[in-house]
Each structure stands twice: as structure tokens, then as C-alpha cells.
Amino acid sequence: MFRNYGEKYIGQENAGQKHYRQKNKWQKNWGQKNVGGKIGWQEYLGRENRRGNMTSLFQIVIVVLAVAWWPLCAGSSDGRPTGILTALPEEMQVLSQHLKDKRMRTFLGVTFQTGKLEGRKVVLATSGIGKVNAAKTAALLLDRFHPGEVIFSGVAGGLNPDLAPGDIVIGTRTAQHDFGKLTERGFEPQTPTAETPLFIEAPGELLRAADRVAARVKLAPVLTTHGTRTPRVIRGVIITGDVFVASPTKVAELRETFKADAVEMEGAAVALVCWQQRVPCMVIRSISDKADVGAWEDFERFIKMAADNSARFTLELLRVLKEQPKVTP
Numbered sequence: 554m555f556r557n558y559g560e561k562y563i564g565q566e567n568a569g570q571k572h573y574r575q576k577n578k579w580q581k582n583w584g585q586k587n588v589g590g591k592i593g594w595q596e597y598l599g600r601e602n603r604r605g606n607m608t609s610l611f612q613i614v615i616v617v618l619a620v621a622w623w624p625l626c627a628g629s630s631d632g633r634p635t636g637i638l639t640a641l642p643e644e645m646q647v648l649s650q651h652l653k654d655k656r657m658r659t660f661l662g663v664t665f666q667t668g669k670l671e672g673r674k675v676v677l678a679t680s681g682i683g684k685v686n687a688a689k690t691a692a693l694l695l696d697r698f699h700p701g702e703v704i705f706s707g708v709a710g711g712l713n714p715d716l717a718p719g720d721i722v723i724g725t726r727t728a729q730h731d732f733g734k735l736t737e738r739g740f741e742p743q744t745p746t747a748e749t750p751l752f753i754e755a756p757g758e759l760l761r762a763a764d765r766v767a768a769r770v771k772l773a774p775v776l777t778t779h780g781t782r783t784p785r786v787i788r789g790v791i792i793t794g795d796v797f798v799a800s801p802t803k804v805a806e807l808r809e810t811f812k813a814d815a816v817e818m819e820g821a822a823v824a825l826v827c828w829q830q831r832v833p834c835m836v837i838r839s840i841s842d843k844a845d846v847g848a849w850e851d852f853e854r855f856i857k858m859a860a861d862n863s864a865r866f867t868l869e870l871l872r873v874l875k876e877q878p879k880v881t882p
């Protein structure tokens with residue numbers, strides 16, 4: 554039942570209704586021209602075809618031109634925009650600067666910017682920090698703008714010791730790390746249900762597009778103790794909770810329980826809302842800190858550089874998606 558509810562929103566039911574309407578229309582026309590039932594439907598179509606050879610040719614030319622032109626001017630192949638969310642204004646800055654044909658609309662206090670990025674139709678919004686703000690913004694985005702896919706771009710604390718500020722994690726899966734059961738034995742993650750899995754998987758098509766981005770994107774260099782290096786881009790697990798993590802004990806626990814590479818405060822909330830409505834979603838995060846005792850200072854120091862790296866990655870992703878427009882959940 555839940556599945557059917559979700560499918561309604563990815564247009565399958567609408568497509569069905571359209572087909573049904575068209576079939577009815579055809580039956581009605583046929584009925585009018587076939588008073589008394591003298592001709593069969595094959596014959597009816599034959600008559601129509603003979604009469605309309607030139608018209609059909611003209612129609613075919615129009616359809617071919619429209620099909621060729623459509624991906625150049627629209628967002629995804631079915632004309633839906635790509636939704637891009639961030640938590641903080643710093644994370645939106647580069648994206649907003651590149652936005653063409655900008656228009657603003659506000660719903661429930663959340664401002665959405667529509668326009669074109671890298672020639673692709675987009676809707677941008679900054680949700681504010683935390684899962685509630687993120688889920689609210691994601692629900693509004695889906696309900697008001699019907700995006701073909703949703704990308705979350707922002708910064709995160711690195712849990713994987715190989716990651717440094719500026720590196721990028723492409724979220725293969727996301728989970729809420731603070732949603733579950735707390736007993737005398739400690740914390741246990743939520744029991745997965747049909748509507749709310751523990752891990753939400755990103756669709757393969759978006760992940761493959763992100764891999765192509767990784768091979769060609771130009772990012773700001775990462776600072777290390779030995780100088781600078783080109784940022785690493787890895788596929789990894791991103792976990793989400795309503796706390797800023799600045800504790801090595803918590804880092805060890807999160808690595809152990811979730812095998813996670815990065816921790817942040819919005820991704821899984823957006824991914825879950827999208828997953829429930831069968832809208833493809835992927836979280837991209839650049840590392841701003843290592844979620845350790847120095848996390849707060851690192852966050853303040855690297856937020857701009859990391860936020861820009863994630864935004865640049867997202868811009869390149871839009872270019873790649875434009876080259877291979879259709880994304881399925």
C-alpha cells in the first residue's frame with residue numbers, strides 16, 4: 554500500500570490516467586465516425602492514415618524537432634527541475650552566484666530560488682540546521698516543485714581518519730544515528746520498517762554520475778601537515794543526527810555502529826523524505842572538521858573552503874546530468 558502511495562508521486566499514476574484519457578478520446582471519436590458500427594477499428598485507422606499522409610509527416614517532423622530540442626532547454630528529460638538543498642547560507646553561496654533567471658518563492662518561511670544552473674532547471678533552498686528543518690524543506694520542495702531528483706550539498710565532520718578538510722564524500726547511503734532506543738545497556742539504532750529503513754541507499758544512476766564528476770572536477774586544495782594536496786573524493790556512508798559531534802568517543806562509537814565516513818545534521822532526513830516519495834536523492838558533503846575536540850575551531854576555519862568544494866562538485870554534477878538527463882529512483 555505504501556509503495557502505491559509513493560508511486561503516485563513519481564507520475565506513474567498520472568501517466569496511466571493520461572493513457573486512459575487518450576484511449577477514451579480515441580474510442581469516442583471512433584464511435585462518432587462509426588455510427589451503426591459499419592467499420593472495424595483497423596479500417597478506421599486506415600482511412601485516417603490515407604487522409605492524413607502529409608499531415609503525419611509534418612507531425613513527425615515536429616515531434617523529432619521537439620524531442621531534440623527539449624533536453625537542451627529543460628531540466629531532467631521530463632522537464633522537472635533538479636532540487637538542490639543546503640543547510641547553511643555559506644553552503645548555498647557559490648550555487649546562488651551561478652544561478653541564472655533567478656526567481657524567489659517563499660512557503661512556510663522557506664525561500665526557494667528557481668532558475669538555471671549550468672543550463673539545467675533547478676530549485677535551490679537553504680533549510681537551516683538539523684533534521685526538522687531539513688525534512689520540512691524537503692517536503693515543501695517535493696510538494697511545490699516536483700523535482701526529478703534532489704541533491705544535498707554541504708559540509709560534514711569526517712569520521713574516516715583518511716579524510717581531511719576539503720575532501721568530498723559521495724553518500725552511497727545515509728542513516729539517522731540518533732534515532733532509536735536508549736536503555737540501561739545503551740543506545741540501539743531504530744528498528745527498520747517499510748516506511749523508514751535504517752539506511753537509505755542513493756540511486757546507482759546518481760552515484761555513477763558523481764563518479765564521473767570525481768574524475769574531472771576542479772576543487773580547492775586540501776591543507777595537510779606536509780603542505781597541500783588535491784582533495785580526495787570517496788564514496789562513503791553519511792550519518793545524520795541533531796547534534797554537532799565534537800567528541801572522539803562518539804566518533805569511535807559511530808564508526809563502530811554505522812561504519813560511517815562522515816557525520817552531519819540534515820542528509821538522512823532529506824533522503825528519507827525523498828525515498829518515501831520515490832524521488833532520487835543523493836547527499837554530497839565536503840569535510841569541514843574531524844568531529845573531534847578541535848571540531849568547532851576547524852569548522853569555523855574550513856567551512857567556506859569545504860562548502861565551496863561541495864558546491865563546485867554539485868555544479869559539475871549538473872553538467873554531467875545534463876549529458877545523461879534521465880534519472881530513475
Ligand code: SAH
Binds near residue numbers: 707797799816842852
Ligand atoms: N555555525 C552554526 C553551527 C553549524 S552546525 C552555529 O553557529 O550555530 C554544523 C553544520 O555543518 C550542520 O549543518 C551539519 O550538517 C554540518 N557539520 C559539520 N561538521 C559537523 C559535525 N562535526 N557534526 C555534526 N554536523 C556537522
